[in-house]
Amino acid sequence: KLRNCKDINFKNRSRPCIEYQMNRCSAPCVGYISENEYAKDVKNAINFLSGDTKKIIKDLNKNMDAYSIKEDYERAIIYRDKINAIRDTQKKQNVLTGFKDLDVFAIKKNKYNSCISVLKVEEGWINSSQNFYPDTKENISEEHLLSIFLERYVIENENRKKLNLLTDQKIREETKDFLKKLDNPKINIHKLDSKNNNLIEICSSQAKDALNRNNSFFWVSFALEALSNFLKIKRINRIEAFDISHTSGRQVSASCVALNKDGPDKKNYRLMNIKSDVNNDYFALSEAISRRIKNLQNSKLILPEVILIDGGKGQLNSVQKNLDKNILDKIIFISVSKGPNRKEKYDFLHFNNKRFELTELKDISKILQLLRNESHRFAISQHRKRRSKSLLASGIDEINGIGIKLHSNLLRHFGSKSKIMEASIDDLKSIPGIGSVKAKEIHSALNKK
Known part of the structure; x- marks a missing residue:
């Protein structure tokens, strides 16, 4: 029965609050429980939430017996009820897990990171969970990655006599053989079935959520160093990437994304x-990059050492032709283009009038594709916003005297913008608030479009 009041309320109370009357607090504020007894309750609550119920039940049994000997049966009943409540909770938890002790593993990967989640069931409780983010610079399969992790995991838990493992992923045969030969801990790999599938779902969900929340870009500093070596420059503090998005030359939008040693x-x-x-993507890219550089210079901010363009040799050469020579001396320009059939794994890097296959540049391919994809995503999101706004707009908005209410009445009456465009002057006059003059103005404006 722990208090949930603020310290300022706790210090200034002269009588118990309603929480005590509802039997939800032991009223330490007015001394209804000793400091030592309350400290024990706090410690028991921590142990309970940590899953350590054995010690709690042992202590509660000791207190119950002590009060029984003193014939203080009311106090003894309180401790008995606490013991029963803990055991009832354990029973419910055991129904959920179906296991006394079990270690559940799930792995999730995206293009740049991996997460292995471990769910621990102890004494029937889902006691704890951990997320691990292995360094996966190389293209390692989930099976291989999990197998390596399991080998390390059991070695680090050699103090445990037995380990029950559960995963829905395949494990390499070499790893299975290694685990079978261990005497300490003894390994038992459970098969996935309907009884334990709920645990896999919980663990997989946790791995997926952790991967989405994790911004692990520890590898970026190494990639930037590798890229600076490839480009033969001293250091890259910031690299920026540009892309263009439009629909047949309409609502042309440009994006600029940046990346430093800490990530985006x-x-x-x-x-x-x-x-x-x-x-004209060449023209649009040139304008976007020129504007960005001009803004940085006007604000007296540091220029990026490298600019990456989403495109091929044509886009790269066109942009460089449209920039001042002093800018080209300060910034290195590169571009990344899609390979055959637009498959990303066959992407090309363009630099110094040369083309390089990214499959041959493993140390820098990841960072270049991250920048290219991020700039592409950012440009498309802006273009879609502009396009949606344009689709919602119409020639009606440009007519003087047409406000939100009248516009709404027109759409409600005719049902769509196309129907308004087809409306005659008499049709328009039938709308409340539109007279002959206004109807002629609307009809004339729409037919000019």
Whole structure:
């Protein structure tokens, strides 16, 4: 019965609050329980939440027996009820897990990171969970990665006599043989079935959620160092990437994303609406990069050492032609293009009028594809917003005297923008608030479109 009040309320109380009357607090604020007794309750609560119920039940039994000997049966009953409540909770938990002791494993991967989640069931409780983020610079399969992890996991738990393992992933035969030969701990790998499938679902869900929340970019600093060596420059503090998105030259949008040694540098992300609606990616990229560099210079901010363009040799050469020579001397320009059949694993890097296959550049391929994909995602998101806004707009908005209410009445009456466009002057006059003059203005404006 622990208190849940704030310290300021606890210090200033002269009589118990309603929590005590509801039998949910032992009222330490007014001394209804000794400091030592309350400290024991706090310790028991911590042990209970940590899954250590054996010691709690042992202590509660000792207290129950002590009060029984003193013939203080009311106090003894309180401890008996506590013991029964803990045992009832354990029974419910055992029904959930179906196991006394079990270690459950699940693995989730995305393009750049991996997460292995471990769910521990002890004494029937789902007692704890941990997430691990192995360094997966190389393209390792889930089977291989989990197998390596299991070997290390059992070695680190050699103080345990027995380990019951459960996973829905395949384990390498070499790993199975290694685990079978161990005497300490003794390994038992459970097969997946309907009884334990709920535990796999919980563990997999945790791995997926942890992977989504984890921003593990420890590898970026190494990749930037490898890229600077490849480009033969001293250091890369920041690299920026640009991409263009449009629909046949309309609502042309440009994105700029940045990355430093800590990962995505979102304070340097930028979105730009290209002034001219022209179906020309070369022109749009040149405008976006020129505007970005000009803004950095005007604000006296540091330029990136490298700029990456989403595109091939044509985009790269066009942008470089449109930039001042002093800029080209300060910034290195590279581009990444799709390979045959637009499959990412066959991407090319373009630099110094040369083309390199990213499959041959494993130390830098990951960071280049991350930048290219992020700039592409950012550009598309902006373009879609503009396109949606444009689709919702119409020539009606540009007519003087047409407000939100009248616009809404028109759409409600005719049902769609296309029907309004087809409406005659008489049809328009039938709308409340539209007279002959206004109907002619609307009809004339729509037929000009």
